[in-house]
Amino acid sequence: MMKPETRLKWSFIGVATIQAITILALQGAILTEYLDWINPVVYQVPTSYVVPVTFAVSTIGFLFQVLLAIDSCLFNNKIQIWMQCLINICLSVASGMQYFQTKSAAKSISTGYNQFKNPFINTDKLYWKITGPMAIACIAVAIVGSICIYVLAFFLQIEFAWSVYEHISADTKIRGRHRKFSAYLVFLKVSVLLIILFVIVYGFINVHYVQPEFGLTMAIMPIAIIHAILASICVKREYLPGMIVVITFHIGAVVYLVTRLLDLYGTGLKSRTVMKEEMALFACFSLAFISASIVAAVICIFNFGQGLKPLLLGRSSNTASPSTIDFTNPQHLGITSDASERSSKRFEMD
Known part of the structure; x- marks a missing residue:
């Protein structure tokens, strides 16, 4: 364990x-x-x-x-x-x-x-x-x-x-690609949290059970979770059609949040609500992280086919270049090596 x-x-x-x-x-x-x-x-x-x-x-x-x-x-x-x-x-x-x-x-x-x-x-x-x-x-x-x-x-x-x-690798290019992949997954997780928090506040306080908007608003939460899971699978397996759908949903989320902010700061009934500042806080943070997710997703797409997929799926050929670590038996990142083992591995990689 x-x-x-x-x-x-x-x-x-x-x-x-x-x-x-x-x-x-x-x-x-x-x-x-x-x-x-x-x-x-x-x-x-x-x-x-x-x-x-x-x-x-x-x-x-x-x-x-x-x-x-x-x-x-x-x-x-x-x-x-x-x-x-x-x-x-x-x-x-x-x-x-x-x-x-x-x-x-x-x-x-x-x-x-x-x-x-x-x-x-x-x-x-x-x-x-x-x-x-x-x-x-x-x-x-x-x-x-x-x-x-x-x-x-x-x-x-x-x-x-x-x-x-x-x-991961001593190769700076591989490390850079892995860093961008990791960043995208982090943005996904954080954006899901923030949009769920926004939906809870907005749905129960502002929409307040008015149908059909309340039901549609609450449906955003499971959709956001499913979307994040599918996005992580598609980017890991470098599945381009899936990533296009994922980015489309990202853009849809941005449009939704922008329209909600316009409602909150407009002149309509929904602009006169309690917890308005908290809704705006979560909406703005969600917008920032979803926008970052779109940028990171596009960058990850350009990195498809550049040698990261075998590492992410735990597979690699035995013909690794001298500038990369042998991935045929990769260790989990959470495993900590002792000092002598680290020194030996660093010498071999350098």
């Missing part, structure tokens, strides 16, 4: 895990207090979904960070650990936004009634005085987690650089 083999790797995974557990515990407590505070009639207004949506966004975002951390350390993915720094910053900013959004939502529904004069909340409970400090703690944990992840990523990228040299 593969597992991280250095203290740095364990520390990186540990920080992401502790961050996720702490924030999920705090968000869970906030949600529990909220459910005890409100009455069922409150669900008639979109504002009542702010706290549950905040919990869903935090849960998905920080658990995804844990999975990415494990993946990064097992596969020695230098690009991915830096992307995790950006994701954590994005989630930290979102945590700050959520504090003010939750506070505003609590104030709004605390004075609300339905048409039968039934109150939205249990007036005997002081919700925000209990949960306000918890929301501040979430921001603090996310910021500290971002700092720790950045520091560990700085040292890990040095450790990962050797593994790429040792287990």
Whole structure:
């Protein structure tokens, strides 16, 4: 069974895990207090979904960070650990936004009634005085987690650089092609996360069950996951027709996000919504990573047939050129060699 083999790797995974557990515990407590505070009639207004949506966004975002951390350390993915720094910053900013959004939502529904004069909340409970400090703690944990992840990523990228040299190739061209392939996969993973977070907020808060748009919006999540899986298969197997379809879907996602941003900042009804800033944050980050995915996908297509496919599929001929490592029995990137073995292999490759 593969597992991280250095203290740095364990520390990186540990920080992401502790961050996720702490924030999920705090968000869970906030949600529990909220459910005890409100009455069922409150669900008639979109504002009542702010706290549950905040919990869903935090849960998905920080658990995804844990999975990415494990993946990064097992596969020695230098690009991915830096992307995790950006994701954590994005989630930290979102945590700050959520504090003010939750506070505003609590104030709004605390004075609300339905048409039968039934109150939205249990007036005997002081919700925000209990949960306000918890929301501040979430921001603090996310910021500290971002700092720790950045520091560990700085040292890990040095450790990962050797593994790429040792287990991929001494040939700079092969390493460059592999780097672009890895970058595309990282952009795929991150863009899937961000578009899912956007869809959750946009669907439950802004669309708010209006059909058929709500159903179509929710369908984006499984489509995005399936698309990412197919994209990774096509690029790994260098299947050109499949990559053309993949890029077409990337472009479709860009068009969709641009139109949603125009709705949010237009003059229509959907521009007057709560959590507008958080929707814009996830939409803009999604646009950036999907655009990067399109560029990386095109570059990968131009690298088709340039010797990377046998390496990615675990196959290679026995007639490797002197400028490349023998790939007939490739090692996994997560395997760490001792110092004497590294020196010997570096001498042979040089």
